[in-house]
Amino acid sequence: MAKSDPVPYWDILIHDALVFDGSGETPQQLDVAIKGSEIAAIGENLKSGGAKQLIDGSDKWLMPGLLDIHSHFDLEVEVAPELPEAVRHGTTTVINSNCSLGIAFGKQTNHDRPEENPILDCFARVENIPKSVLSKCIDTAVTWDNTGDYIKHFDHINLGPNVAVMVPHTMLRIEVMGLEDSISRDPTDDEIEKMCQLTQIAFDQGFVGFSSDGLPLHYLANDPHRNEKIPAQHATVKEIRALGEVTRKNERMWQCTPDPDNMLRTAVMFFMTSGRLFKKTLKMTATAAMDLNTNKRAADGLLRFSKLLNSNLLKGNFTFQALSCPFRVYADGVTTPLLEEKPAFRELNAIEIEDVESRRKLLHDPAFIERFRQDWMMGKQGFNLARLQRLLSIEPTTFSRNLSDIEIVSCPNEIWDGQNAGEVYQRLLNYQATNGSRGALSEQEAQEFAKFPNPIQDDADFILHLLREFDRQFRWYTITANTRPEVLKKLLFHEQTLPGFNDSGAHLTNMAYYDGNLLTLKMAAEDSIGLVSQAVKRLTRDPAELFNIDVGSIAIGAQAD
The missing domain is CATH 2.30.40.10 (Urease, subunit C, domain 1)
Structure with a gap:
């Protein structure tokens, strides 16, 4: 040749x-x-x-360098542009600004409201990044105030992988409306038009898509808005459709997350992909196709819905992102995205990480204890819809709240390190039922058991005690999805999905799937060389074509990454 x-x-x-x-x-x-x-x-x-x-x-x-299509390296790339964790796992292209969050518009601070810090407010709780770390990054690294200068600044830093970015809906709303108004009122027609204009400008400058958000776990981190969802979740249907049309016209990708609390709104957004309904197809990708432990039917339902969207009837171009391994999520006490699912859990998560005293005060408040117990025990007792959903494994939740699903990583009582919380709880019940004559594995465990309420009311009491005693020193994890290998493999290689829900760069103390793409290849290698070839395509050329990025192939003249 x-x-x-x-x-x-x-x-x-x-x-x-x-x-x-x-x-x-x-x-x-x-x-x-x-x-x-x-x-x-x-x-x-x-x-x-x-x-x-x-x-x-x-x-x-x-093979071509792998693409990480769902990453949150927005701030990390500013302080460590080589992104070594991504590159060492075979990733040579990352796509940032997912889930409506990003830094494309700069700091977005307001002289009239000096108490507001939009980047910190949005990233700290959603991505579980400490405020002290975020503040340092924002103060030293973010020097631009518009999308054009943001794109240009990448030419002056020594990047490890290729970096592609999307227009982040939350930050776009803040740019046009201000933080306060973006969560307290609907946009005017002029403001929607301004959002569309800024999105068009960003596309002209090289942004590869638009990211929105509907996941009901994403809350602001600062007063007075700790109980408010991030701005993208306050968007109107009119606003979403207008921005969708700009994205459609420019043949860019629309990234989104479903809102399980408002499936009608989610369906309206997903149907925007239809070329039949809107004269031209809108490329869309959504998180996430996972085999949930709490809802074994959810994944099949998502795949069927995606198939409908992509059918000749609707002529869509819709893809669910899939995670390549069991969905293991770690927690330090209450610090975990899983504990944003219920109102009482959110009360604890809204307290500053360093404020141990306020958490303990709340955990001793009888009224809060009752609210916590109600949320923790939902579906576990009585005869009601929540109980029926739990029995049928169709709960609209991710965290099972089963002690048997909680593995203790470490705590000040080191004898429980590596043990299952459900087994510890059963020993406690035995200890209390026999007045301490049986149940405890050792004198040290007996001393710990003696500190628990006696009699302990239920497993909500058990977890409340651990949180009161150990706070964030109680480190644990639970696996909430993808525990059935055959179903996981089906999801990863299904025509309606793409592997890539890695969340790289986010939730650093809770989950890290930098190796997600390699795990896909490993699974394929354990099957056949033919499946490896398909896996490579799904990790390289397919996402490159979806996002219209000139990577993902080994061919003469192609980029050698």
């Missing part, structure tokens, strides 16, 4: 690798030559004499 140049001059020649080119076709044993930043030649037995560097690819796979 390089016959016109008898002495080729290449920077790198990778010799005799098994090449997966991103097409999904059967891989071939080939040589690949690179000059500058592009692939210069592909073939068998390419001449190595003119290459500056020769890499032996025998017994190795060569």
